[in-house]
Amino acid sequence: MKAFQYVNPANEREAVAALGTERNRILPMAGGMDLLGLMKDYIVSPERVVNLKGLDGTITADGNRQPADGRDRQAADGSRQTGGLRIGAAAKIADVAEHADIRRLYPALTTAAEEVGTPQIRNMGTVGGNLMQRPRCWYFRNEEFNCLKKGGSRCFAVEGENQFHAIFGDGPCHIVHPSSLAVPLIAYGARVRVLGPAGAREIDLGEFYQLPNQNLYGETVLQPNEIVTHVMLPPTGPQKSASYEVRVKQSHDWPLAMASVHLVMDRDVVKSARVVMGAVAPVPWRAPGAERVLTGRPLNEAVAIEAATAAVAGARAMSGNAHKIQIARTAVKRAILKAAGLPVA
Numbered sequence: 150m151k152a153f154q155y156v157n158p159a160n161e162r163e164a165v166a167a168l169g170t171e172r173n174r175i176l177p178m179a180g181g182m183d184l185l186g187l188m189k190d191y192i193v194s195p196e197r198v199v200n201l202k203g204l205d206g207t208i209t210a211d212g213n214r215q216p217a218d219g220r221d222r223q224a225a226d227g228s229r230q231t232g233g234l235r236i237g238a239a240a241k242i243a244d245v246a247e248h249a250d251i252r253r254l255y256p257a258l259t260t261a262a263e264e265v266g267t268p269q270i271r272n273m274g275t276v277g278g279n280l281m282q283r284p285r286c287w288y289f290r291n292e293e294f295n296c297l298k299k300g301g302s303r304c305f306a307v308e309g310e311n312q313f314h315a316i317f318g319d320g321p322c323h324i325v326h327p328s329s330l331a332v333p334l335i336a337y338g339a340r341v342r343v344l345g346p347a348g349a350r351e352i353d354l355g356e357f358y359q360l361p362n363q364n365l366y367g368e369t370v371l372q373p374n375e376i377v378t379h380v381m382l383p384p385t386g387p388q389k390s391a392s393y394e395v396r397v398k399q400s401h402d403w404p405l406a407m408a409s410v411h412l413v414m415d416r417d418v419v420k421s422a423r424v425v426m427g428a429v430a431p432v433p434w435r436a437p438g439a440e441r442v443l444t445g446r447p448l449n450e451a452v453a454i455e456a457a458t459a460a461v462a463g464a465r466a467m468s469g470n471a472h473k474i475q476i477a478r479t480a481v482k483r484a485i486l487k488a489a490g491l492p493v494a
């Protein structure tokens with residue numbers, strides 16, 4: 150890889166001050182699991198790398214914290230937001246997987262964290278790095294292919310090998326979003342705290358990721374001189390939630406498709422639902438059709454099948470990935486059944 154300068158900031162403000170406004174010239178690095186691979190493959194060649202491993206990596210109760218933007222907020226069940234959890238961006242994925250309060254209150258996040266890669270990857274990779282990892286598309290990752298995302302004129306997946314590519318999103322670039330943590334976090338209505346030269350702001354994680362037709366060369370609203378410092382999970386009321394992933398092999402890989410569901414319950418009936426799919430589109434993909442099917446209904450297998458069918462109603466296969474539609478449908482159905490405590494079939 151190309152030689153680079155290494156900056157070791159003492160705090161988050163120094164980290165931001167060491168960044169710049171030009172894309173990919175100066176890059177933050179947390180665990181380095183993704184960034185170092187990109188650098189070794191000459192997909193990015195930053196002049197300077199800014200170490201973020203020293204940022205806050207604690208997982209704490211969010212208490213009665215006043216949101217950074219001063220706005221009042223409501224939890225998914227309508228109650229005022231006064232609690233929840235706050236995860237420092239430098240927290241390890243393994244810390245999330247093992248955290249007792251996350252397991253108790255946000256089990257869909259625990260499942261997703263437990264299934265990321267391997268124990269080594271979970272011990273090294275951070276929450277911030279996981280949310281910001283670049284797409285796994287083999288054309289994007291291969292130096293030989295000057296694809297759309299790298300300033301080229303075509304998406305090679307359209308006529309090439311596209312068995313792992315998107316079934317939603319309408320291109321023109323057909324990557325799938327790679328973060329397993331983002332999917333349950335969006336289902337729970339998480340927000341991220343972002344720090345830049347002008348100060349901190351909070352962004353709904355559901356509005357953080359951008360489609361290729363909004364931002365072809367990046368995947369998020371984050372500017373090159375901003376970093377993610379924290380993820381905030383809202384408090385939960387009476388709820389059921391779960392994640393379900395389908396993989397080609399059980400470890401050391403990304404899911405073929407995954408789904409997270411968060412169901413706010415009124416006794417036995419779903420009061421409101423959030424259904425999010427992963428690895429099927431360039432961003433974590435909300436399924437409003439499935440959410441409508443679930444709302445106001447009791448949980449049983451027939452409702453789960455109806456909701457899962459609605460979730461993939463708008464999917465469009467490429468030449469080699471029609472199987473992903475059925476797999477995504479199964480992931481949604483099984484996530485609902487798992488959340489409901491029903492047998493997963």
Ligand SMILES: Cc1cc2nc3c(=O)[nH]c(=O)nc-3n(C[C@H](O)[C@H](O)[C@H](O)COP(=O)(O)OP(=O)(O)OC[C@H]3O[C@@H](n4cnc5c(N)ncnc54)[C@H](O)[C@@H]3O)c2cc1C
Nearest residue numbers: 179180181182183184266274275277278279281329377403
């Ligand atoms: C074999 C294998 C299997 C894997 N399987 C999965 C899987 O199933 N699910 C899954 O989700 N992931 C999976 N991963 C990806 C792995 O989880 C990520 O590589 C890891 O989370 C990245 O974290 P990191 O801290 O090492 O990030 P880094 O490599 O340090 O950074 C990744 C990117 O994020 C940027 N960045 C890092 N931190 C911040 C921040 N705080 N603010 C702004 N930008 C930042 C960096 O500039 C870089 O572009 C797998 C990886 C491997 C190698």
